[in-house]
Amino acid sequence: MARRSKPKGIWRLIRPIAIVLAILVAIPVVLTPVYLFVDPISVPMLERYVTGRPVVRQWRDMGDISDRLKASVILSEDGQFCRHWGVDLGALREEVGRYMEGEDARGASTITMQVARNLFLWNGQSVVRKALEVPLAIYVDLVLPKRRIMEIYLNIAEWGPEGQFGVAAGAERAFGVEPQNLDWRRATLLVTALPNPMLRKPGRPSAGMVRIAGIIEARVGEYGARANCVGEGGRLAL
Incomplete structure (x- = not known):
C-alpha cells in the first residue's frame, strides 16, 4: 500500500x-x-498602478502617428519586422552563439518580442525570460496583424522616467507636440531614446543622439519600403 x-x-x-x-x-x-479589439496596458504600467506611481499614457491610433516615426522605429529597432514571424532567427542564432561563448548579450529582441515581454513577462536580463519571449512572439505574430502589433508597441513603449508610456506622452514630454506632427528631426530623436528612456532626453539631445538620429533618417531614406507593412493600405507616406 x-x-x-x-x-x-x-x-x-x-x-x-x-x-x-x-x-x-x-x-x-x-x-x-x-487585443485585436481592446487596447492593452503593459506589465510595467500595471506595476506602477499597483504601487501608486503615476502613469502617463494617451492611446493613439496608427492614423494619428507620424509615418516618419513608424518607419524610424522599424529601421532602428527591427529592420526585418515586416518579414519575420515575430522572431529574427538569424539575429537569435547569433545571440545564442555569443551566450554559449560567454560573451555579453546584445539584444536580438524584435519589436514583436518586446511587445510580448511588455504585455506578459518581466523586465531584466534573464535567459528564462528570453526563452519565453520566443514562443510568445511567434504566437502574437500569428494572431495579430503587423499594423496592430506596431500600434500596441508605440502605445506601451516606455518613453520617459516619470511614467511616460506611448508615443503621445513621449512626444509631448520631449517636444510639446502631437505624434502626428513629428518632423524628421523630432521623430528620429524620439526613437534614439527608446533603448534608455530613463536617461536619454530627445528634447535636449546629446551629440551622440543627434548623430544616431541622422543615421536612422538615412536608413529610412534608403530602406523605408521595408516598413510599408504598417502603413495605411500597405504603404507609408514618407
Whole structure:
C-alpha cells in the first residue's frame, strides 16, 4: 500500500505547480486575441498602478502617428519586422552563439518580442525570460496583424522616467507636440531614446543622439519600403 500511495504524494506536490503553469500559459493565449479589439496596458504600467506611481499614457491610433516615426522605429529597432514571424532567427542564432561563448548579450529582441515581454513577462536580463519571449512572439505574430502589433508597441513603449508610456506622452514630454506632427528631426530623436528612456532626453539631445538620429533618417531614406507593412493600405507616406 505504501508503494501505491507514493505517486499520489508526488502528484500533490506537482499539481499546484501544474495549475500555476497552466494559468500562466492561458493568460497570453486568451488575451492576445482580445487585443485585436481592446487596447492593452503593459506589465510595467500595471506595476506602477499597483504601487501608486503615476502613469502617463494617451492611446493613439496608427492614423494619428507620424509615418516618419513608424518607419524610424522599424529601421532602428527591427529592420526585418515586416518579414519575420515575430522572431529574427538569424539575429537569435547569433545571440545564442555569443551566450554559449560567454560573451555579453546584445539584444536580438524584435519589436514583436518586446511587445510580448511588455504585455506578459518581466523586465531584466534573464535567459528564462528570453526563452519565453520566443514562443510568445511567434504566437502574437500569428494572431495579430503587423499594423496592430506596431500600434500596441508605440502605445506601451516606455518613453520617459516619470511614467511616460506611448508615443503621445513621449512626444509631448520631449517636444510639446502631437505624434502626428513629428518632423524628421523630432521623430528620429524620439526613437534614439527608446533603448534608455530613463536617461536619454530627445528634447535636449546629446551629440551622440543627434548623430544616431541622422543615421536612422538615412536608413529610412534608403530602406523605408521595408516598413510599408504598417502603413495605411500597405504603404507609408514618407
